[in-house]
Amino acid sequence: MTTQPTLDDIRRAPKVLLHDHLDGGLRPETIVDLARDAGYDALPSNDPGGLSTWFAEASDSGSLERYLETFTHTVGVMQSAEALERVAYECAEDLAADGVVYAEVRYAPEQHTEGGLTLEQVVKAVLAGFAEGGRRHGIRVGTLLTAMRHQARSREIAELAVRHRDAGVVGFDIAGAEAGYPPTRHLDAFEYLQRENAHFTIHAGEAFGLPSIWQAIQWCGADRLGHGVRIVDDITDRETDDPRLGRLAAYVRDKRIPLEMCPTSNIQTGAAKSIAEHPIGLLRRLYFRVTVNTDNRLMSGTSLSEEFAKLSEAFGYDWDDLQWFTVNAMKSAFISFDERLELINGVIKPGFAQLKWRGDRPVG
Numbered sequence: 001m002t003t004q005p006t007l008d009d010i011r012r013a014p015k016v017l018l019h020d021h022l023d024g025g026l027r028p029e030t031i032v033d034l035a036r037d038a039g040y041d042a043l044p045s046n047d048p049g050g051l052s053t054w055f056a057e058a059s060d061s062g063s064l065e066r067y068l069e070t071f072t073h074t075v076g077v078m079q080s081a082e083a084l085e086r087v088a089y090e091c092a093e094d095l096a097a098d099g100v101v102y103a104e105v106r107y108a109p110e111q112h113t114e115g116g117l118t119l120e121q122v123v124k125a126v127l128a129g130f131a132e133g134g135r136r137h138g139i140r141v142g143t144l145l146t147a148m149r150h151q152a153r154s155r156e157i158a159e160l161a162v163r164h165r166d167a168g169v170v171g172f173d174i175a176g177a178e179a180g181y182p183p184t185r186h187l188d189a190f191e192y193l194q195r196e197n198a199h200f201t202i203h204a205g206e207a208f209g210l211p212s213i214w215q216a217i218q219w220c221g222a223d224r225l226g227h228g229v230r231i232v233d234d235i236t237d238r239e240t241d242d243p244r245l246g247r248l249a250a251y252v253r254d255k256r257i258p259l260e261m262c263p264t265s266n267i268q269t270g271a272a273k274s275i276a277e278h279p280i281g282l283l284r285r286l287y288f289r290v291t292v293n294t295d296n297r298l299m300s301g302t303s304l305s306e307e308f309a310k311l312s313e314a315f316g317y318d319w320d321d322l323q324w325f326t327v328n329a330m331k332s333a334f335i336s337f338d339e340r341l342e343l344i345n346g347v348i349k350p351g352f353a354q355l356k357w358r359g360d361r362p363v364g
């Protein structure tokens with residue numbers, strides 16, 4: 001007997017999150033507090049409830065560029081070491097409360113130096129918040145350092161990531177508006193990371209299509225794809241029992257390149273029409289290495305459990321499917337093979353087994 005997992009049970013499942021932005025997941029109450037402390041007076045509302053509604057509505061425009069404008073207010077209040085440490089600590093606490101056991105959280109250090117912090121100080125403050133939050137709340141959090149694709153600091157940020165690789169920085173990423181800023185603009189950074197045996201993911205195939213994915217993989221050597229939803233443009237006969245993969249889609253599937261899919265965010269930026277029509281349905285059916293993620297919990301008013309619950313409702317996913325996404329994510333993480341295996345065999349499989357067993361018991 002298979003049972004439809006409930007949101008409450010999904011919260012209890014040991015989950016893995018690979019794509020979550022630190023500056024996209026603040027608590028609204030914290031934004032109000034930090035703005036007051038820093039004298040930041042540009043918030044669209046000083047009431048946490050009003051603020052969370054504003055973020056959700058302003059992010060719903062159907063355009064990635066407009067979605068990104070909302071980050072002005074979160075980045076605006078994250079300009080001191082205390083603020084960064086608090087936001088990182090609370091992020092670990094919130095993810096742990098949602099049942100996440102391993103997370104990779106990303107942010108762009110270059111956006112947090114307006115208050116006079118150096119890049120090193122930014123990184124240290126965030127690492128301190130995650131270390132403390134992780135220790136207290138029983139979650140492991142690695143960070144990815146992001147470079148903004150419209151800027152020209154990617155090499156510097158890549159070097160920063162390598163310098164802190166043994167202190168909790170597990171990889172690198174580029175983010176920001178995709179159209180007009182191809183990943184090859186940052187080839188120097190990616191080639192450097194490859195020489196350093198470092199890991200990186202690239203936001204690609206979200207607001208722009210196949211050329212962006214192709215460059216990210218074949219020119220830049222990305223280990224994973226942030227979103228990557230547009231890979232479906234390289235699949236024909238999608239509605240039939242026998243979809244046909246083009247060369248790029250086949251390469252991504254054959255090489256088990258992980259796709260960091262963020263369903264709700266994709267609807268807000270116009271990359272997908274609805275959850276039910278999200279390419280994740282087809283890509284999962286075709287056994288691409290799909291993972292499920294939140295992107296920006298504040299802007300999307302979501303959590304990893306809610307993303308899973310929405311998918312389960314739209315596609316009928318059961319515990320086996322949710323475990324499959326979770327093991328996919330753990331296999332694709334940027335920590336060592338030993339550590340990944342330990343989490344899969346010691347935490348994820350036993351945790352899901354317990355929930356499946358409970359779910360299969362007759363009620364009453």
Ligand SMILES: O=c1[nH]cnc2c1ncn2[C@H]1C[C@H](O)[C@@H](CO)O1
Pocket residue numbers: 021022023024064068071075106107108111146175176177203206265295296
């Ligand atoms: O989904 C996204 N696509 C591209 N860029 C994004 C997305 N979500 C957040 N960002 C940007 C805005 C943040 O300020 C930056 C670093 O986290 O990354």
Ligand SMILES: [Zn+2]
Pocket residue numbers: 019021175203226295
């Ligand atoms: Zn993202």
